[in-house]
Amino acid sequence: xxAIELRNVTKTYLGTTTPAVNNLSLSIxxxxxxxxxxxxGCGKSTTLRLIAGFERADAGSILLGGKVMSDTNKWIxxxxxxxxxxxQDYALFPHxxxxxxxxxxxxxxxxxxxxxxxxxxxxxxxxxxxFPNELSGGQQQRVALGRALANRPLVVLLDEPFSNLDADxxxxxxxxxxxxxxxxxxxxxxxxxxxxxxxxxxDKIVVINNGAVQQIGSPRVIYQFPxxxxxxxxxxxxxxxxxxxxxxxxxxxTDIGQIPCYHNHGHAxxxxxxxxxxxDSFELDRSGSIEGTVLSHTYTGESIDVKVSVENSGNKxxxxxxxHPEKIVQAGDKVRFRVLPNFVAVIKNE
Amino acid sequence: xxxxxxxxxxxxxxxxxSFSGFWLKIWRGNPxxxxxxxxxTIIALLMTIPILYVVRQSIGASSSSWxxxxxxxxPELLWNxxxxxxxxxxxxxxxxxxxxxIVHRTDLPGRKHWKWLLATPLLIPPYIGAVTYIIxxxxxxWVRDLWNSNSFFVSNFGNYSLNIYSFLGVFFVLTMxxxxxxxxxxSAGIKKMNRNYEEAAKSLGLSSFQTFLKVxxxxxxxxxxxxxxxxxxxxxxxxxxIATLRYVTxxxxxxxxxxxxxxxxxxxxxxxxxxxxxxxxxxxxxxKKKSKYTQSSNSFKKPSILKLGKWKYPALIYTSLxxxxxxxxxLLVLIYWTRIGISMGAIDNRFFGFAFNSxxxxxxxxxxxMLLAIPVVYxxxxxxxxxxSVIEKLxxxxxxxxxxxxxxxxxxVFNNHIQFIYGTYFxxxxxxxxxxxxxxxxxxxxxxxxxxxxxxxxxxVLGYPPWMIMFKVILPNIIPGVLAGxxxxxxxxxxxxxxxxxxxxxxxxxxxxxxxxxxxxxxYYLAAPAALLIVLVSVIPLKYMLSKY
Numbered sequence: 001x002x003a004i005e006l007r008n009v010t011k012t013y014l015g016t017t018t019p020a021v022n023n024l025s026l027s028i029x030x031x032x033x034x035x036x037x038x039x040x041g042c043g044k045s046t047t048l049r050l051i052a053g054f055e056r057a058d059a060g061s062i063l064l065g066g067k068v069m070s071d072t073n074k075w076i077x078x079x080x081x082x083x084x085x086x087x088q089d090y091a092l093f094p095h096x097x098x099x100x101x102x103x104x105x106x107x108x109x110x111x112x113x114x115x116x117x118x119x120x121x122x123x124x125x126x127x128x129x130x131f132p133n134e135l136s137g138g139q140q141q142r143v144a145l146g147r148a149l150a151n152r153p154l155v156v157l158l159d160e161p162f163s164n165l166d167a168d169x170x171x172x173x174x175x176x177x178x179x180x181x182x183x184x185x186x187x188x189x190x191x192x193x194x195x196x197x198x199x200x201x202x203d204k205i206v207v208i209n210n211g212a213v214q215q216i217g218s219p220r221v222i223y224q225f226p227x228x229x230x231x232x233x234x235x236x237x238x239x240x241x242x243x244x245x246x247x248x249x250x251x252x253x254t255d256i257g258q259i260p261c262y263h264n265h266g267h268a269x270x271x272x273x274x275x276x277x278x279x280d281s282f283e284l285d286r287s288g289s290i291e292g293t294v295l296s297h298t299y300t301g302e303s304i305d306v307k308v309s310v311e312n313s314g315n316k317x318x319x320x321x322x323x324h325p326e327k328i329v330q331a332g333d334k335v336r337f338r339v340l341p342n343f344v345a346v347i348k349n350e
Numbered sequence: 351x352x353x354x355x356x357x358x359x360x361x362x363x364x365x366x367x368s369f370s371g372f373w374l375k376i377w378r379g380n381p382x383x384x385x386x387x388x389x390x391t392i393i394a395l396l397m398t399i400p401i402l403y404v405v406r407q408s409i410g411a412s413s414s415s416w417x418x419x420x421x422x423x424x425p426e427l428l429w430n431x432x433x434x435x436x437x438x439x440x441x442x443x444x445x446x447x448x449x450x451x452i453v454h455r456t457d458l459p460g461r462k463h464w465k466w467l468l469a470t471p472l473l474i475p476p477y478i479g480a481v482t483y484i485i486x487x488x489x490x491x492w493v494r495d496l497w498n499s500n501s502f503f504v505s506n507f508g509n510y511s512l513n514i515y516s517f518l519g520v521f522f523v524l525t526m527x528x529x530x531x532x533x534x535x536x537s538a539g540i541k542k543m544n545r546n547y548e549e550a551a552k553s554l555g556l557s558s559f560q561t562f563l564k565v566x567x568x569x570x571x572x573x574x575x576x577x578x579x580x581x582x583x584x585x586x587x588x589x590x591x592i593a594t595l596r597y598v599t600x601x602x603x604x605x606x607x608x609x610x611x612x613x614x615x616x617x618x619x620x621x622x623x624x625x626x627x628x629x630x631x632x633x634x635x636x637x638k639k640k641s642k643y644t645q646s647s648n649s650f651k652k653p654s655i656l657k658l659g660k661w662k663y664p665a666l667i668y669t670s671l672x673x674x675x676x677x678x679x680x681l682l683v684l685i686y687w688t689r690i691g692i693s694m695g696a697i698d699n700r701f702f703g704f705a706f707n708s709x710x711x712x713x714x715x716x717x718x719x720m721l722l723a724i725p726v727v728y729x730x731x732x733x734x735x736x737x738x739s740v741i742e743k744l745x746x747x748x749x750x751x752x753x754x755x756x757x758x759x760x761x762x763v764f765n766n767h768i769q770f771i772y773g774t775y776f777x778x779x780x781x782x783x784x785x786x787x788x789x790x791x792x793x794x795x796x797x798x799x800x801x802x803x804x805x806x807x808x809x810x811v812l813g814y815p816p817w818m819i820m821f822k823v824i825l826p827n828i829i830p831g832v833l834a835g836x837x838x839x840x841x842x843x844x845x846x847x848x849x850x851x852x853x854x855x856x857x858x859x860x861x862x863x864x865x866x867x868x869x870x871x872x873x874y875y876l877a878a879p880a881a882l883l884i885v886l887v888s889v890i891p892l893k894y895m896l897s898k899y
Contacts, residue, residue, distance in 0.1 A: 014375055054807055056379065078810040085811040091804035095826040105812025151812065 002063075003155050003187040004028040004051060009060035011046055020046040022211035023060070028155075028189065028204075033181060035190040035198040036206050039234065043211035044191045048157050051189070052085055053078035065154045084148030084156040084186070088163060090140045092132040092147075099128040102146045114150060122146040122180055138169050145180060155187045162197050174200050195235045199223060207231045223278075225263045225345040232276035232347055237305075239277045239319045240347075245269050252346070255317045256310040257290050260341035267346065278343035279305070282321035288338035292319070297329050308335060382733040383816060390725045394744035397784050400759025401747050405624070407617035407762055415614045423603065423615075424622065431599040431626070434520060434592075435585045441525040442581045445672060446532025447574060452665050454540045456656045464669055465537070469530045471676040473888040475845040476527040477590025477862075478881040481869040482680035483523055484594070485687065487514040490872065520597040526676040527591075528584055532577035539573030545651040558656075572637065579634045586627055587752035589848035590862075594869055600626075604754045605848060608761070617762075620755045627751055684885065687878030696876050704880065708860040711775055711850075712843035715782035716790075720836040722783065723790040728824065731798050732806065745791065748784035756784050757852040773855045781849040786842045790835030797831025798824070837891040844887050 006026040012019040021043045028034050036044040049055045051062060053069065053076065061071035064083070069076045092101050103115040119125055122142040132140060141161060148156050161177065162170045178201045181188045192198050198205050199219040207214040207222065207230070215227040226232035229240055243254035245267045252261045252275050259277065267273055282290075292308035295318060304323040309316055321337060323329065373381055381387075453464045471479075486492050493512065497503045513519065547569065551561040567574075589601040598606075600623040607616040658665055691697070730742045748756050760781055764772040771777060801824065809819045825832075847862045854863065861880040868877035 014378055052807075052811055054810075056374075077815070078807070079813045079815050081811070082813075083811055085808065087804045087808060089802060089804060091802060091808040093805060093808070093823055093827075094801070095823075104809070105814070107813070147808070147812070157811075 002027040003030040003032075003065060004189070005063040006047070006051070007061045007063075009047075009050060009057045009062060011043075011050060011055060011057050013046075019043075019058075019211050021050065021057075024208075024211065024213060025060075026206060026213065026216075028187065030187050031185060032203045033178065033188045033190070033201055034204045034206060035192050035202040036208055037192055037195065037198040037235070038208035038214075040193055042208045044193075044208050045159060046211075047208070048159055048189065048191045051155075052083060052157055053081050082151070082154050084151065084153035086141075086144045086148050086156065086158040086161050088160040090132075090144040090164075092140060092143055094132055096131075097128065098124055098130050098132075098135070098143050101132070101143055102150050104147060106150045118146040118150050121149070121183060123176075137165050138173055141165070141173055141177070142180075145177060149180070149184050149186060152184075153186065155189065156181065158188060158190045160191055160193070162192070162194070170197075177201070199235075205235075207234065209234070224343055226276055226347055228348040229274070229276070232345075237279050237320060239279065241275055241277065241317070241319075243273055243275050245271045245273060245346075250341075252344075255312055255315045256292075256319060257312060259339050259344060261344045261346060262341050263344065264346040273346045274348070276345050276347050277319075277339065279320045279322040281340045281343035282319070282337045283340055284323060284327070284335060285338040286336055288336040290337040290339070292335060292337070294329050294331050294333045294335060296331060297323075299325065301325060304329065306335075308337075376737060377733055377735045380733055382729050382738075385817075386725055386729055386733075387737075390729045390738075390741050393722050393726055393787075394741040397745045397787065398747050400756055400763055400784065401624070401751060402759075403762040404617050404620045404755055404759040407613065408621040411614040411618050416618055419615055419618050423619075427598065427600055427603055427619070428622075430517075430597070431586065431623075434517065434524070434597070434599060435582050437521050438524045438528065438585045439578050439582045441521070442529040442532050443574065443578055445525070445529040446577060447536050447570075449529070449669060449672065450533050450536040450540055452669060454537055455653060456658045456665065457662075458658065458665055458669065459662070464673075467673055467677070468669070469534055471527050472530045473885055474527055474677070474680055475590065475847075475862075475884065475888075476524055476588060477594050477847055478684075478865065478884065479527040479676075479680055480520075480523045480591040480594040481865065481874070481877055481881060482683040483519070484514055484869065484872075485683050485874055486679070487512055487519070488872075515596045517597065520592055520595045523591050523595065524585055524588065526672075528581050529672075529676070531580045531584070532574070535577040535580070536570060536573045539570045540653065543569055543653055545653045548653070575637045576634070579630060579637075582630055583627065583750070586623065586630070589752070589754055590866065594866065601752050601754045601848065604758060605852065608754075608758055608852060613758075613762075616758055620758055623755060624751060631750060681885070684878050684882045687874045688882045691875035691879045694875055696879050701879065704859050704861050704864050705883065707775070707858060708844055708862065711778045711782065711860065712840050715779045715786065715843045716836040716840035718779070719783050719787045719790040719839040720832050723787055723794050723835060724825075724828075724832065726787075727791050727794045727798055728820065731795065732803065742791075746788050749786065749788040753781070753785055753846065753848040754852065757781055757849040760784075760849075760853060775855060775858050777853040777855075778850050778858075778860075781853055782839070782843040782846060785846070785849065786839040789838040789842060790832075793835030793838060794828055794831045797828040797834075801827050834891065841888050841891055844884055 004027070006024055009021055009024045010019050011021040024043070024047065026047075036047055038044045046055060050057050050070070051064075056075055057070055059072070062069045064081060068074055069081055093104065096104065098119070099115055102118050103111055106114055108114060119128060122145055124139065124142055124146065127135070127139065130139075132143070135143065144161075145156075145158075148158075158177075162173060165173055174197060190197070190201065199222075202219055204216060205219055205222045206216050209230050215222060215231045217225075222231065222235055226235065226238070232238040232240065241254045241256065243252035243259070243261075245251075245261075245264060246253050246258060247269045249264070249266075249269055250260060250262050251258050252264070252273060253259075254275065259275070261275060264273070290310055292310040295307040295309050297307070298305040303325055304327060306321050306323055306329060307318055308321055309318050329335070449468055452458055453461050453468065458464060474482075484491065488494070491514075543566065547565050548561055551565045552558075556564060586599075587601065588599075589605060592599055593602045593605065600619055604616050604619045604623070607613075607619065726741060726745050729738045760777060761772075764777060771780075805823060805827075806816075806819055809823045810816070814822060845862060847866060850860055850863055851866065854860070859867075861884055865877045865880050865884075868874070868880075
């Protein structure tokens with residue numbers, strides 16, 4: 001059974017004509033961590049608020065744990081949906097201490113035992129008496145997460161939970177939050193516009209743009225084999241090239257030469273396709289089949305982003321490749337590459 | 351289910367959807383609970399009924415009374431009111447802006463203390479200020495005694511001839527006790543001003559004085575305008591100082607017409623005053639829209655401090671003089687006469703009776719205002735829509751308009767329809783609520799606006815319906831604002847004069863009323879203790895008032 005199901009959900013905000021969420025369908029497995037990933041204004045936060053019940057869908061239905069929460073005739077208010085939510089600015093109750101914040105929604109008889117359990121889970125032992133304004137950003141985040149988990153909700157919704165943290169803490173909290181959710185055995189939906197957050201924490205990523213799902217898949221699939229140009233460009237850097245499927249069916253012939261391409265949706269030889277090649281799949285190799293001239297290079301510390309102009313039967317194509325940061329390159333250098341097949345994918349022709 | 355019933359329910363459903371769709375649209379998808387909407391609508395209507403009644407009465411007045419008033423009284427009243435408003439506004443601008451600049455931008459000695467000292471005249475209600483200056487400059491005042499006992503003055507300039515009961519007297523008193531409005535608002539503007547603009551102007555070759563004229567003054571214009579409008583509205587609405595100094599503007603004329611039971615004239619004069627007030631309010635909303643300068647805050651640098659040099663002493667004398675005239679001297683007068691009063695037994699059971707009456711009506715008004723303000727502020731902040739903003743605007747009507755008009759409207763309403771309350775002190779309480787509820791609303795609003803709506807949502811997903819969130823989350827967090835609002839209403843109510851005078855039942859005297867009558871009959875030793883007490887009580891919300899600007 002899926003913990004959450006959205007069926008053809010559409011939501012248009014008052015005073016606008018284009019829907020924020022457009023005929024969106026989605027099914028989320030129990031116990032999984034899913035990230036709704038997309039640029040700001042793509043409809044991901046609206047989707048989350050629809051699930052929580054803060055917004056009402058114009059069409060379609062939303063089911064939590066198999067029960068209808070919202071459709072054309074029925075609408076259950078947020079307080080009766082049994083969900084947990086972590087807000088972007090945490091929204092801790094300023095007048096309550098950590099202990100009372102976490103216990104705010106818990107109605108069971110074993111209240112204080114449960115709160116202690118949660119405080120232990122989120123590593124806040126000793127902070128029970130502190131008020132939100134006496135906590136660091138990471139601690140506030142953990143209180144917010146603990147508060148959301150205390151009631152053993154069907155599902156926890158997390159709205160951009162890492163966006164208020166600085167870089168170091170962000171990496172640490174990603175790991176910690178993921179761990180806590182796993183330990184609690186909760187089903188979680190994150191909303192994020194940060195691809196690194198999404199790749200790091202998710203079992204499944206749902207890429208959304210213009211209110212519609214672009215691709216659903218594991219982080220690895222999303223990164224290696226994007227479905228379309230939007231996904232390819234939004235999740236990481238990429239090169240988009242036109243090509244024709246080769247006779248062997250596992251390569252594509254492009255302006256920069258023949259490229260191995262296993263992920264090709266079974267297109268017949270001779271089919272015109274668009275392919276996405278991640279910069280990581282270009283590997284410097286003196287005997288490589290692709291030769292080009294370095295146009296420009298940017299040193300990032302982790303790698304060198306090089307722009308290379310490849311000339312093939314009179315056509316000049318410029319590609320982006322990653323080089324190991326210890327290499328030294330200059331504009332005008334001649335370089336040779338070969339292509340690793342794992343980061344090459346045929347994408348939808350758009 | 352048969353096909354027929356199915357169709358039927360669909361139709362009903364559609365009707366339902368279209369109305370709720372319309373309702374949702376008005377509330378931007380977030381309608382309030384029916385009880386909350388009902389309560390806040392009732393409150394808003396209560397705030398407006400008296401004023402609507404004044405309007406109705408004036409329309410109902412015979413055309414002959416309109417004509418008679420316009421021929422005889424209106425031109426003079428218009429001139430008196432508008433010239434006084436203009437003169438006081440101009441003078442307070444001069445004093446308020448200059449003091450704000452000197453205190454915040456120069457190395458004036460003791461500037462830290464001047465920042466709040468110069469706001470303290472607000473603690474002295476202008477009618478009490480008027481009483482103190484009658485004691486000083488009046489026909490039997492200190493200055494006359496000094497003058498007449500000095501043969502030099504008498505032989506060279508004749509007998510003492512300064513008349514405090516004049517345009518100049520009213521002008522002087524109102525100016526000295528209202529300039530702090532401008533001082534505070536302009537000070538806030540100066541504190542927010544980013545030094546970068548001045549440095550940019552200097553880098554473009556402007557001199558200090560040119561920078562002041564071309565950069566600072568334009569940047570401060572919104573603050574200066576807001577302050578000027580506040581003072582102008584105050585002068586239009588003031589009754590106490592004006593009546594004490596026996597000057598006649600619209601408010602005083604309305605009061606005396608009503609005292610001689612010429613209700614038609616009173617309502618006609620009221621409608622004119624309402625129109626003048628509305629004109630000034632509309633200027634305010636227009637300037638507010640126009641003059642929203644965005645100052646980049648992320649690169650904020652505190653303004654530099656100018657060295658006064660040889661101007662140090664003139665500046666210090668100027669600041670001290672204003673402070674002496676508007677605070678020290680009035681306080682000295684009150685303390686002097688209070689001592690005489692105490693020695694003559696002024697603090698007797700009668701006095702405690704007046705104090706108890708003041709306390710009673712003011713504290714009930716404050717408590718009720720605290721309660722009533724909460725739903726109105728809540729609906730405006732949590733369920734924004736055209737309806738909630740109309741509710742809020744209506745609630746401000748009694749605050750924006752002079753007290754004499756509110757009182758007049760209440761007399762109409764209660765005398766005609768609800769007589770069992772007419773002639774009880776509940777009339778005064780109700781008038782205080784109508785006049786001062788918005789002070790409580792503002793205080794609560796500033797508390798509530800700090801509480802993100804996400805906090806409400808967090809409580810909802812944790813299983814609490816909206817009405818419970820109100821008690822478990824909202825109220826505990828806005829308590830400081832509610833209390834501050836209550837204190838503001840309490841102090842305003844203690845000081846209130848015109849509505850109390852017009853609505854009190856026979857024999858029900860408050861401190862404010864006694865001050866007015868004793869001062870009128872020059873029994874200063876009875877007026878001074880009550881006045882001093884009011885000034886002391888006013889200190890309560892000072893800290894909050896200062897932080898607000």
